[in-house]
Amino acid sequence: MQNITTKAFAVLFTMILGMGVAQAEGDAEAGKQKNAMCQGCHGIEGFQVAYPKVYSVPLIGGQSKDYIEASLKAYRSGDRMNETMHAIAADLSDQDISDLAAFYSASK
Ligand code: HEC
Numbered sequence: 744m745q746n747i748t749t750k751a752f753a754v755l756f757t758m759i760l761g762m763g764v765a766q767a768e769g770d771a772e773a774g775k776q777k778n779a780m781c782q783g784c785h786g787i788e789g790f791q792v793a794y795p796k797v798y799s800v801p802l803i804g805g806q807s808k809d810y811i812e813a814s815l816k817a818y819r820s821g822d823r824m825n826e827t828m829h830a831i832a833a834d835l836s837d838q839d840i841s842d843l844a845a846f847y848s849a850s851k
Pocket of ligand 1: 777784799800823824825843
């Protein structure tokens, strides 16, 4: 009896762990759905925003997942200062950030 209970817990625990990993990994498919608001600026090579001042927009497609994720979190917290990206990142959840990072790192 005890053995079965222990086993059941082990299985359950593994499932929960697996879900946690899947979440932290980021889902490129989900990121694709969320990138509509990014493409306007980041999808065009050499694109510049004119507000609040003229900025060159870096291309993020193909950059490393960790870098994109770290940048978005830094914009969100204000550690990396850029008004435009701060306003955008403020609305993103950790899951959004992982998904977007997965999507952009996989695209060119
Ligand atoms: C209004 C234009 C605009 C939109 C929309 C926008 N960005 Fe940005 N993004 C910028 C600019 C300008 C920078 C450069 C800021 C700087 O110098 O730090 C930037 C920088 C970044 C960087 C850092 C790139 C690097 O090379 O360091 C990442 C990552 C990023 N944006 C992701 C996103 C994501 C994901 C979205 C959509 C949720 C998004 N951006 C929407 C204008 C935009």
